[in-house]
Amino acid sequence: MNQIAGLGTVLGVWAHPDDEAYLSGGLMALARDAGSRVVCVTATHGERGTTDPERWPADRLAEQRAVELRDCLDVLGVTEHHWLGYRDGECDRVPPGEAVARIAELIDAVRPDTVVTFGPDGQTGHPDHQAVGRWTAAAVDRAAPARTRLLQSAITGDWARQWRIVNDRFDVFVPGYPVVRRESELALHLTLDPVTLSRKVKALAAQASQTAGLIATMGADQYAAWVADEAFVAAEPAPLICERCWWDHENARWRCAGTPAASLR
Ligand SMILES: [Zn+2]
Secondary structure, X not given: OHHHHOOOOEEEEEOOOOHHHHHHHHHHHHHHHOOOOEEEEEEEXXXXXXXXXXXXXXXXXXXXXXXXXXXXXXXHOOOEEEEEEEOOOOHHHOOHHXXXXXXXXXXXHHOOOEEEEEOOOHHHHOHHHHHHHHHHHHHHHHHXXXXXXXXXXXXXXHHHHHOHHHHHHOOOOOOOOOOEEOHHHOOEEEEOOHHHHHHHHHHHHOOHHHHHHHHHHHOXXXXXXXXXXXXXEEOOOOOOXXXXXXXXXXXXEEEEXXXXXXXXX
């Protein structure tokens, strides 16, 4: 609990509704219980997150997922939420300077002590996750005071081994992922207590469009065990990026169309 109170004000920045709960639902609930302010940001409405787009056209699913996210955050005690309003599956096409400026504005307004988001791997390898992780690291670098901690969600080798069959069965990861980290690399590793875990499961269950099938197939107990761990590494310093920077996919680095010396390090 001391570790949690020490996080201070927490700002979470995620790509789709449900990312926040899967990767930091326990952290958010415990931080709220400790009396901390928690602000959650979601880049897209996850409007393409369906295998049945005829029944769930994008507009309808976006509305549904907004309702589900609100219910989920209610369970976790999180009352402050912002949308960035980008399109699901297209985050890596958003001009990064714009997205970074939007997140930097929120950092300016919230003054978080801790920012939680994806690492460069995007946890599952999803390009939206990777884009949001990059934007957030750059925004922290631009806008946050030096004391601000940037925690990036991580996967341990133990967890990946323990859940390999389940993860493969449900296609959780893009081929080539996850990137696993050693326990000694982690800055924060939560194994949720039973009460917090059941609250996290309830929060995830509120996002039924994404979780109902999975919970039914896995069974409640296995599903709970699967989401009981939340691991984070402390981020490496991000490159300073400017309005004219762009992400070079091929070489996996920022490049600048302006004055490189001023914008990259
Ligand atoms: Zn996601």
